[in-house]
Amino acid sequence: EETSTYKLYVVGHSIVNLTSEDGSHGGGQGGRGSKRNGNEFGAGGDGQDGNKRQKSSSSSNMQYTDQQLQQIANLAHADHRMYSMPTRMAFPFDLLVRSLCPNIIGNDLVKAGIILCLLGGTPPEVSGIEARSGMTIRSNSHMLVVGDPGMGKSQMLLSANQVAARSVYVGGNTASSRGLTVSLTKEAGGDMGIEAGALVLADRGVCCLDELDKMPKTHQDGLLEAMEQQQVSIAKAGVVASLPSRCSVIAAANPKSGHYNMSKSVAENLSMNGPLLSRFDLVFILRDEADSDRDRMISGSIMGRVRKGDSQSGNHQVKQQLDGRMANANLVPMQHRLPWVNNFQKQPLPMQQVKDYIAYAREYCRPKMTDAAAEVLSDYFMKLRHPGMNESKKDNVPITTRQLEALIRLSQARAKACLRPYVLKEDAEDVVELMIESCKQVHMDESGRVDKARGGVGGKSKQRRAFLQAMRDSGQYEFLYSDLQRIADRLSLP
Secondary structure, X not given: XXXXXXXXXXXXXXXXXXXXXXXXXXXXXXXXXXXEOOEEEOOOOOHHHHHHHHHHHHHHHOOOOHHHHHHHHHHHOOOOXXXXXXXXXXXXXXXXXXXXXXXXXXXXXXXXXXXHHHHOOOOOOOOOHHHHHOOOOOOOOOEEEEEOOOOOHHHHHHHHHHHOOOEEEEEOOOOOHHHHOEEEEEOOOOOEEXXXXXXXXXXXXXXXXXXXXXXXXXXXXXXHHHHHOOEEEEEEOOEEEEEEOOOEEEEEEOOOOOOOOOOOOHHHHHOOOHHHHOOOOEEEEEOOOOOHHHHHHHHXXXXXXXXXXXXXXXXXXXHHHHHHHHHHOOOOOHHHHXXXXXXXXXXXXXXXXXXXXXXXXXXXXXXXXXXHHHHHHHHHHHHHHOOOOOOOHHHOOOOOHHHHHHHHHHHHHXXXXXXXXXXOHHHHHHHHHHHHHHHHHHHEOOOOOEOOOOOOOOOHHHHHHHHHHHHHHHOOOOOOHHHHHHHHHHOOOO
């Protein structure tokens, strides 16, 4: 059911505000109704017409043919026990990752994060005033992909836009705060009307935001409320209203200097505010580095497509390495399992089948957390919050309950990928692996060491530059240890 007070339907580029559950007419406080394209917005809505639209819209979204249901069931029960592996493989999830943007070789963990964002978590069961006001914990996950040019970020976003049942693709270089949220327009009769932005149009779906770095900071602030509270509020020209924007945001951005600078934090590379960066559950950094195995796999796949679809030629050596890892491991992590599936599954699934499967899982699957999965997530959260005896408390990763909620949402989405009613331990372990890789990429400095203070706006890189600038300003060419200690004390450095 709808968790907002009013039913919102998109007609062209306008919003029609229909009747609420109790039959009362909707409308913002102080705002009068205005007509557009024969549909009324505000206090003059027709309740009977709204009920008809609701039934027709809901029935069209829930209809599946017998062939589609059979394909969904076959994919949900797909499993394999190759090479006498003792553990069960999550083959439906691996197949979905394999079939998302198959032309982009590698970046399997990024594709896995996109699949989890498309599926979403389990919405909380609320009723009464909480359901009408939208005061619930969000079940949609957000993801940010930062990387050098030519790493396939836009292609993966376009593929996610095509696979999602309801999605909106927006370019940050041409988007504004009003275009993302809502705007007011003056009608011919002098009344005010509301125009929906991209986040409102993507309600109960996905909003793919490309070129986020090209968007000015003043326009980025419009994403804060929509990403966390899952609604967009407006109070202008006598119109006070809140519109639902219950969508997952998958964003891609390029570093401002062209290539990602490992001596700077993510926020410094993008010139992004810390509060907006903290809204993303997963952050991945794609760097164009020379890797012989990865380059061999990419070149073999590209040359294979040129050779009339033989995309696996030239990858025999890589395939043998992956087979050895799969045969000798009891618990296979995703970074080894997903590349093996790419070689095992020669052809990806049809896009329409993937789209039907994701829409069915998002609509009907409501997995619940089990004790085993909750223990895995809780142990990982406590390990980050309270490091071991050999680690200093100052060096722990800045993690809050927001990240714990993100782990729960992603685990529920991981269970949805297999159409399971419960979240198993293997779901939690895959999500923890994703979160570890995301934290590792975000907090790694230029020397390859994990700088656990780089998650915020500044970090040790900012402190290091301040220290070097203070040494230059002193005018000295030689420094004693006491001089360096005095500069550090003046800057309040640890």
